[in-house]
Amino acid sequence: MTEIVLHDIDQVLVDRIKRVADTRGWTLPRTLLHLLEQGLHVYEGDGSVHFDSSENDVLEAALAALQDIPDDGGFAMIGKLPSDEPDA
Template sequence: MTDIVLKDIDGVLAERIKRVAEKRGWTVPKTLLHLLEQGLYAYEDGGALSFDASEEDALKAAISAMEQVEDDEGYALIGRVGREGGDP
């Protein structure tokens, strides 16, 4: 296997890679390989993210349940776009 060498890498990016490695319990080279593979999959698919059928169904059910929350002074207003004049 070819070695992965990153020259002149930004310090912030290097720290992010190290955090992923530590969190997963991987070595930095193994982490770089996984990140590169996943990044390639995302770009090969045109950058579009997609859900499998069960994930899509779960998301639709969750959104539907949240849409059924009664209007009130707090919770039901979270994430709603305000009307003209600033009122939700």
């Protein structure tokens, strides 16, 4: 494998890379390789997120289940802003 040497890297970037390595339990070379591979996938593609078929099926099922939740005026209001209209 080719050795990659990076010069003049901002310390904040170095710290971020080390945090990823520590969190994942990876060595710095493995972390850099993974980050480069993932970054290339983003730049080589159109930047959109793509799911494989099993992930897509699960997401569609979850969205369908959420659509079946009745509008109960309580739980369904979580995260919604109150109306500015006065009560009639």
